[in-house]
Amino acid sequence: MKHHCQRFSQQPITRRAMLSQAAVGFGGLALAGLMNTPAFGRSVASKAPPLNSGVLPASHFPARAKSCIFLYMDGGPSQVDTFDYKPLLHEHNGKSPYEVMDRVEPTQFDDIGTVLQSPWKFKQHGESGAWVSDLFPHVAECVDDIAFIKSMTSAFSIHTAANYFLHTGHGIQGRPSMGSWFEYGLGSENQDLPGFIVLNGGLIPPGGLDNFNAGFLPARHQGTVLKGGEQLVANIAPREGSDTAQRAKLDLVQSLDQALIQQVGGADALESAVANYETAYRMQTAVPELGDISGESAETRSLYGLDHGNEGTRTFGRNCLLARRLVERGVRFIELTCPGGAGDRWDQHGDLEGGHGRNSLNVDQPIAALLKDLKRRGMLDETLVVWGGEFGRTPFAQGGNGRDHNPFGFTMWMAGGGVKGGTSIGTTDAFGYKVVDQKCEIHDLHATMLYLMGVDHERLTYRFSGRDIRLTDVYGNVLHDLIA
Amino acid sequence: MALPTPISRWLAVVFVALAAVLLVAAAPDALAQGADAAGSVAEGADATAASDGAAAEAKPVDAPGWLAFLGRFHVVVLHLPIGILIVAFILEFFGMFRRSRGYDIATSWTLVLGFFTAAVAIAFGLFLEETTKPGVYDALTMDWHKWLGIAMGGLAFFAAVLKIAAIRKQWGEGDQRRPGGAPLALARLSILGVAILLPVVGHLGGNMTHGANKLVEKAPFDVPPAAMAAIYFPLDAPGASTGGGGGGAGxxxxxxxxxxxxxxxxxxxxxxxxxxxxxxxxxxxxxxxxxxxxxxxxxxxxxxxxxxxxxxxxxxxxxxxxxxxxxxxxxxxxxxxxxxxxxxxxxxxxxxxxLGKAPAGGTADGGGDPETPVGPAYDLEAYARLNELGGRAQVVSEGSDLLVLSFANHRGPIPEEAFAAIEALADHVQNLDFSNSGVTDADLDRLPDMPALERLYLKDTEITDEGIANLPELFSLSYLNLFGSNVTDASIDNLSMLVVPGKDGPGSIYLSETGVTLEGVQQLRDALGDGVEVVFDDSVGLLDTPGPDAGADGPTVPVNTVCPVSGTAVDPAHTVTYEGRVIGFCCPNCKAKFEEDATPFLANLPQ
Known part of the structure; x- marks a missing residue:
């Protein structure tokens, strides 16, 4: 078929398909047939009917959580100023870290100053008596629902690589984001919305949208970024005069796409495009309905801080409220990014007090509201809430009043969905610098999150470049101490 | 053994059809018109059974509709063949010693009628078996009852055919004497067989419905063990032979x-x-x-x-x-x-x-299910149907027979067929989610008993107290979400009996944004104790929150033990901080009075 535009030639066959067909031909076909039999290790189709469009016919374990909300603290909040209380910093404030600490690692900016005490006071809260600084007065009220991981480590101390590592389990660009893995495995309970949604507070993390990429997984599992504010998706209102007209147009596009799919065989790019057109069509109704919070009571709005004087609180509060609404609608994985606005991300190389203060003001009340609201609605025990950044910060100053990146020990926390509230695992040294007990890796975090969602991280795989690849690669241990 | 469904259905149809054919064939001219009608009735039954076939095949157990309905009539209809066939036996027996040909005509007619009613009873009996859950009746007794019953029906058929054949042959040839010969001898043997089987089949049926003990439990004398064994026949399960509690030396x-x-x-x-x-x-x-x-x-x-x-x-x-x-x-x-x-x-x-664990070195059997089922134990058709009806069904996890059923966010009424599907899956439902759906109070009345149900979501629905009262008994329910529904304090009593502690943690009831008041919640908490948590705005810190810092530290133990307003004992749940001291009250009312104006009560406080 010649196109009217002579320079456009249809791609008759993909490069990969060409190579594989030319190289193995009929022998390859026979082998493929063989490999599809149970004797060659292919899993026998389970008797259970498939689970909501996900690849797993049934979850591996009974799921403790149906949905996951990842409160992504972009930039790396300081553990010693939030949840990891270290009184020794106060005692040694102003001293050289080389004198009081065992071994000081080089940092990103290598501008190591003196030991820096936390400008915030710590208090014990709840029945569990967890220490929380004054940065998080609202979250402090929820500590009995929270399990802290105080011994988190990362393999990278620069934002981009650490962000990829946190999101995809790899420090390099191009791997599937954890949200994509969740949706790939478990599907979504809502066919009108994407199963992996990013609620953009304003700050897209270093590394960009590749943090939410589907990588080698089918493209339809890619995270869908919703803008904050009133209109969640640009151009969501159809431009066509009637639904019939739009439907006719989409049907035509789909028939053309289907013809091409027939011609080249199941190409992911095409199939996902078709799927995405259909999801987008349904989102025209689902998204405005999602964003319409007029039905929420005044108490709920003020709980989330929608009437707060600080714009960042309003933004993040609205996104937390939307996250809850998304969970109610069966969306599998929701990630919230931090509000932009005047301040920087949680990346205070200078002015720790001002920058962390602004960031916590943005998120503290909304996060506590989210936890409380989920709880009173009976949703917290089936919703996994994860809080944390890509790394922590040094207990000593960078220059005068900031802190540099620290991947050797930092705090993350989980709440809800099967998590044992009021617990804490792992410890850092007396300065909150490096992990000394129960070291946890990002892979452990991923394995635990998957476990709580009913998935065995060793059995959720995708064959890519000749290997069955997992979110946790060849690592990862479920943190059973955190699980109720 | 249970017959495969189609065979059982066909057997029933064959019996009824045979009966009809026999009626038509045997009908004297005077009754020929009536016989046509009987034939069409039989055809009707045939057609019903066949049309039911397609739909009912999918759900062999507990299917509502015609089969189950007719099956229940087994116990009504069965009395007819018993009576009629006994009459046939008596007539034939006394007819042997009489000359009148009237006996031959009477016996053949009673035999035909007896067989016809027996066929209907057998057909209904097969329907009953098919539409009854396994385990309700003793399987062994049922087998004997069924096969002996069918055998008896068969014998009645032979007897009728042979008797009529003998009469027609002899009288057709112009011989007006009473018939005799081999066919008649065979017919009489068959009638004897029927007469022997009849009480046995009847007794087995009685055992199934009333229990074997009932027959002789009022006997004014001790029933000898041998007689007892005969009554129990053919039950050979453990407890049966021990009767009065001899201990299982089985x-x-x-x-x-x-x-x-x-x-x-x-x-x-x-x-x-x-x-x-x-x-x-x-x-x-x-x-x-x-x-x-x-x-x-x-x-x-x-x-x-x-x-x-x-x-x-x-x-x-x-x-x-x-x-x-x-x-x-x-x-x-x-x-x-x-x-x-x-x-x-x-x-x-x-x-x-x-259970099932052997002591060191030993082996133990029992405890486990003797049969390993192939494929899921739940009704796959119903499972698939639920997904078609706008709900979602999925297994709890791989290898599990427990299900999560969800109609969450299903606006508009829940389709009627969904409840049939839920009923078919009732034993396997662990989670049932109607959150934000159009579920109604009347719908809850349609829910079957769900012994495995642990979590029930009625969040953001129009459910009222009536719906709560409509709920079936749910012995395992440990999570009940009523957030945003219309229940009120009137449901407190029902709720206190509905929810039990979970397998590995307390149970929970969610009552925020309903008509339930804090007093109602407290009443419910008192009734439920520690095993079940009642989640309300106060328990997540959304009521009477004194600000982020106050609750964290500082004393919460009241300085007084006697309520300054009422003079009765203080409940530490009701306190107020007044001039830096924590004051306790007996109830929220006294607290409110104190907060309104503290001065009259200050003298009642310890200094």
């Missing part, structure tokens, strides 16, 4: 020291004395048998009666501890278990957590 042997052995030696005798009469081989009230360990573990039609490792949670123990006047007290109308017997049962239930 064929099963268990390694000493196992939980199985403990059952046989200590608990089974108690069961035999108090329970087996109604929950044994001969009679299975509520589908429950307590005459062997495997049976006990299988539970009743309402769910398991043993929660391994816990006496308090086991239905088996709960019902014997109830006060005798309670509706659920077991055994009803009897003295009940002695204290020591109750303790024995409780001890075993606690030990039952080790």
């Amino acid at each position: 064929g099963e042997t268990h390694a000493a020291g196992t939980v199985e052995a403990q059952w046989v030696n200590e608990v089974q005798p108690i069961m035999d004395t108090h329970c087996v009469q109604c929950h044994g081989a001969s009679k299975q009230n509520a589908g429950l048998r307590l005459d062997a360990l495997e049976e006990v573990m299988r539970g009743s039609e309402y769910g398991p009666v043993v929660v391994q490792g816990s006496a308090e949670e086991s239905r088996l123990y709960q019902v014997v501890c109830l006060p005798p006047e309670d509706d659920y007290f077991m055994p009803p109308g009897k003295a009940g278990l002695s204290l020591e017997e109750m303790r024995t049962v409780a001890r075993w239930l606690i030990a039952s957590v080790d």
